Amino acid sequence: MPDLGKYAEAVLSSYAVSLVLLLILVGLSWRRSMRIKKALQDIEKRQKKNG
């Protein structure tokens, strides 16, 4: 851990805020991607079965 001096709070909080925001964005995109992919497969399977 480097010595951040009196600005430790600012540096750490900006890293925390940015990483959290990025992770939320990636997480939401990933989750929606998975969900839609699965839903589409379900529908395609069902339609194939029904002809």
Add this chain to the structure above:
Amino acid sequence: MSSIWVYANPKKFIDTTDRFLPWVSVLAVVCLVIGLIWGFFFTPDDYRQGSTVKIIYLHVPSALMAINAWLMMLVASLIWIVRRHHVSALAARAAAPVGVVMTLIALATGAIWGQPMWGTWWAWDPRLTSFLILFLFYLGYIALWEAIEDDDTAADLTSILCLVGSVFALLSRYAVNFWNQGLHQGASLSLDKEENVADVFYHPLLFSIAGFVFLFIALVFLRTQTEIRARRMRALIVRDRMKD
């Protein structure tokens, strides 16, 4: 050799991006990790800014990508208007939330940096103000996409909004410059003048910027795939109902 427009075929787009997505994601993570860890642990403090100089590795790349995301949306909108490729319109839609998050990061890190350096979270400096306005443009654009049900209508309207918005965003940038000079002294509160950044800070910054670029590409690929699949799903459901 086939032309670039082959990738306007949704199926082809999904296949191709599926192949590239893991590589781009890995590149994004590797570059981000190298850039941020190098920057955070192994760079010296600036003699004026102390350790807050480390915020540069988040602030500058996110600000860059906030603008580049809008430019990408503008190009994608133009392609939709001229050649009417659905993938293009969906890519613009997919990029907008990424742009919003980039703008938020740039604003948040800027505010956190500004508090100890300028003694205030927020100043109506031209750069800051332009970013706030850019944020509003993103919000309007996304809200319009969400509000319209018909896909093609939404694509048409949002791409025209993107064109008009780009012109006005540019105008606002110059207006804001003018406005602030009219009130205060010229803006000298700028961190990211290339010549001010010494090599020690510059090299990790390059990695961090590359990481943000790859992250943006990966997210846009992923989200565009999702939009394509979601649209196909809606079409299938409609067809299903028609049969019954």
Add this chain to the structure above:
Amino acid sequence: MIALLMRDIRLATRAGGGFGLGLAFFLIVVVLVPFGVGPQTDLLARIAVGILWIGALLACLLSLDRIFALDFEDGSLDLLATAPVPMEAVAVIKALAHWLTTGLPLVLAAPLLGVLLSLPADGYLPVVISLLLGTPALSMIGAFGAALTVGLRRGGLLLSLLVLPLYVPTLIFGAEMARRGIDGLDTTTPMLMLAGITCGTIALLPFAAAAVLRVNLR
């Protein structure tokens, strides 16, 4: 085209058409501000220009959704689309009618309300000129926004979200020009910029508005 303009103005000025609503809103905003910031004359005089411009902008925004919504609902917009008038001309005429019934009264009312805000004597002329130059741009941009949201059921709120960022340059140059006029500075640059924005929007936005209308009428 003249007939369309007259018809729009008649509709707006008729009872229930919303004429005067914008003016009343402008008045209320200006009356409320001293309650919010306190009655000190010098403070009010300093922010008078900003209040007048923001008030005019909001009053303008209030009546935007009327530009196309009523015609869209009763089908006369479809008729206009098939009429021998180009859609671009319809957009311009609609914006012009909106400006005549909303923007122009605001410009005329601004000096009266300036008295309430103890606007400095040097300020009246710059304020009126800046509003006169700026409000046509507000109407034209608003017509574009109204065209974007015309097909939506709850378009009103979205309309404000879309249009307000587009108003930023007009507001900046308009208010800056009036402020410089009060301070006795040279107003040429902001005035030319403001006039340029207005001319530019009137020249280019009708095409965007017409394109959007055609999409919405599809």
